[in-house]
Amino acid sequence: MGRLGLRALMAAVGLALLAGYALAAWLVYAALVWFWASRPPLSTTILFVAVTTLVLGYCSYQFGTRQLLAGIDATEIPRRRAPDLYRRADRLVDGMRIEAPRLLVADLSVPNALSIGSRTGGVVVLDRSLFRLLSPAELEAILAHEFAHLENRDGLVQTLSYSTLRTVVGLVTLVLSPALLFLTGLARATAWIRGHPNRWADGTVGRFRLLIGNGIVVVLFALTLAVRAHSRRRELAADDRAVSVTGDPLALARALAKLDRVREPDWGLLSSLYTLGDETGPLGRALSTHPAIDERIERLREHARTSPAGRR
Template identity: 30%
Template sequence: MNQLRTVALLGFLSALLITVSYWLIGGWTGAITGVVIAAVTNLSSWYFSDRIALAAYQAQPLSPQDAPELYQMVQNLTQKAGLPMPTLFIVPTDAPNAFATGRDPQHAAVAVTQGILNLLPADELEAVIAHELSHVRNRDTLTQAVAATIAGAISFLAQTVSYSMMYMGNSRSQREGGPNPIGLLLTIFLAPLAASVIQMSISRTREFEADAGSARLTGNPRALARALQRLETIGRQIPLRANPSFEPLLIINPFSGQFLANLFATHPTTEARIENLMKLEAELNSTFLT
């Protein structure tokens, strides 16, 4: 279901890009230019995502001698998941969190903070690592890059037209029977907003899918549920500060707000994630009993 929802959201985002291109530019030339520029920017970020994200959080390489138990845990999980061993990093902060990055499973990195190592017992830490490995297996970095590319193209087109209207005015479009200026203004402001909402919705969908992947990999959904609750509580007290662009990577991003604010949240609410994990636990138990 989450996979289908992701595909549907990406399709809707693509349709929005095509609609905005025709409405704002009126032809393929401007649309293709916007897509190319956004693609180069975002795909470059995707290709170098591991270096950029790790540098943003000041992550340091972690050797087997530094954390033998953690290395053994990750090796066991990767073997069970059929994945290559990722490079491990530690972020020197008391804020409890973790993330995975890298353009594909062969170039993956998993980073944990010192805070999460100090906070979580072994079964909960294993569930968190399994969540991050699920992101790697699902190639969520690529999915997010595609979503960011399309959303970036929409924003680029809207900004280009807004600058044109600012410096050239709209008298020409009115003389030639072009688009209504009010309609153009609404598109310029609302299209990037809609693209951001869809992009964040994709991010939340991938979190649900990674939670499910962790539950199936460890066979212990309740451990991840307990970990998320701990991380939610402590994360509000000691947040992990960095560039907001990298917040979708984190295992949890404590976010308070009602429906409107949650439209722009990178993660589902912890309550929703725990509820989903409890449903998965019931399904796994039912399968085991049968």
């Protein structure tokens, strides 16, 4: 086949690609137009999407917590084996708006604690090594911090936030999908016609298509930063609530300092409520679910300096 024949074949392939992508774009567009024309009133549609997002997020949270507990093989701590721990936990519960959560122990990869659930039916999992590393007052401070997460339903709120984030990004992507499909087909067709099929993103159309795609990524990233920032604020709020209940900010500060000595956890458990937070660099800190340990410890020491009840 001569050069002219090859170019003609590549042009035909390009036109076929354009036709295929254009057809797909039209079908998606037609489906969106049909849905929009046959939709219920806008307020009903928004309500349906919002309720569906929340229900799916809640179901994901319930399923995820059960899977999490099964994955770490946690066992309940008998009250008769740890009477002092339960005495301290009962005292915390009396001063907070929660029912007494179940206290479980597990062999985690790092000394850690996490809370699962909300005000009723909550669970707090403690790594077995915490009983060796922390004093009773420090362990009580960690319990108060985790109880504060239960009191504020932080785990559920965080899960629903991520569910809402995925819904928003999914809707934006769906609305823009006809344009993305057509522009992708046009860019690929142009590249084939020009004889450079692997360089479809280099042309004007390809760059414009990538610009739209990158815009979706930027929206996702911005929303993720907002959710992570909210998570960091809830961590500080849980610290403050623990201080208000125990009256001992230095106990929590000492506990965090001890836990901070263990870095780079290698466990696969991804929980927004784990105690450690050791990300470095501006981007790492922005994406972290927890404030820097040093920041938290300094805030707790400031509590002790400014509150007469906290100077222990």
